[in-house]
Amino acid sequence: MSLEGLFPIDKWDLRSGSILHQLPEADEERLRLHMSEQRYAKGDLLFREGGLPLGIFFIREGRVKRFTTDRDQKEHILYVANKGELLGYHAVLAEERFPDSAAALEDTRVAFIPREDFLATLDTSAVLSRRLLRAFSHEYTVLTNSISIFAQRSVRERLAITLIVLREKYKENSHRGPVSINISREDLANMVGTAKENVVRLLREFKTAHIVETRGRTIFITNLKKLIDISTFGPEGI
Incomplete structure (x- = not known):
């Protein structure tokens, strides 16, 4: 089932996967010059908040969570990046330390x-420059939307949006x-911004209402329309 006309998914997706897609051949050659690949198991860190950026990360397989950690060492997950997406370029361009951490949510293969x-590629590539500018502009919209929407929504609504x-x-x-x-209840709670117990309770409610099914840690959405209704972000709110 497509979300088109039902839920504004573009307001929640950073679209960094388009940055390196089908670049001119000369640009690709420069980027591949010293490129290396590494595999990460679930939970392995790609980079840590406050670390020095030595390069950027391109996800070839798997998924990666971006998160910050508060003084009590509780994680706050900001975003889940997919295959084809780019990580770490903000800190490189700003010449600053990483503002957040990134860790594999599952077995993941990443090009560095x-x-x-x-x-060097950015200095000579008009295509890459334009794409990065678009990505930065869209990311600002996504993050602003996430902050404002989550501040106004109940935990139940936030869980629906997150799912x-x-x-x-x-x-x-x-x-x-x-x-x-396939996501742990702890990671799901850290995305929603609530305690794990609240997520477990609400998932049980959703299961009773035949909106989701669960098998271990895996969640299956069986009634997307009801989930959109709960999110209060349906066509009327788009």
């Missing part, structure tokens, strides 16, 4: 492009049946 090669967004992130795993979202 050294800072010098990325900046809808995750459905788009995980739908490539599903061929014909319901989309399966």
Whole structure:
């Protein structure tokens, strides 16, 4: 089922996957000059908040969470990045330390492009410059939307929104049946901004209402329309 006309998913997706897509051949050659690949197991850190950016990360397979940690060491997940998306370029361009951390949500394969090669390509590529500018502008819109919407929504509504967004992130795993979202309750709670107990209770309610099914940590959305209704972000709110 498509979300078109039902839920404004573009307001929740950073679209960084388009930055390196089908660049001119010369640009791709510069980026590949010293590119390396690494595999990360679930929970492995790609980079840590406050660390020095030595390059950028391109997700070839898997999913990565971006998060910050408060003084009590509780995670606050800001975004889930998919295959094809780019991480770390903000800190490289700003010449600042990483403002957040990134860790694999599952087995993940990532290409690393050294800072010098990325900046050298950017200096000579009008295409890459334009795409980065568009990405920055759209990201500002997405983050502003997320902050404002989540500040006004109940935990139940925030969970519904989060599940809808995750459905788009995980739908490539599903061929014909319901989309399966393989995520821990702790990570889900850190995305919603609530305690794990609240997420477990609300998922039980959604299951009783035949909106989702669960098998272990995997969540299957079986009634997307009801979930959109709960989010109060349906066509009237678009």
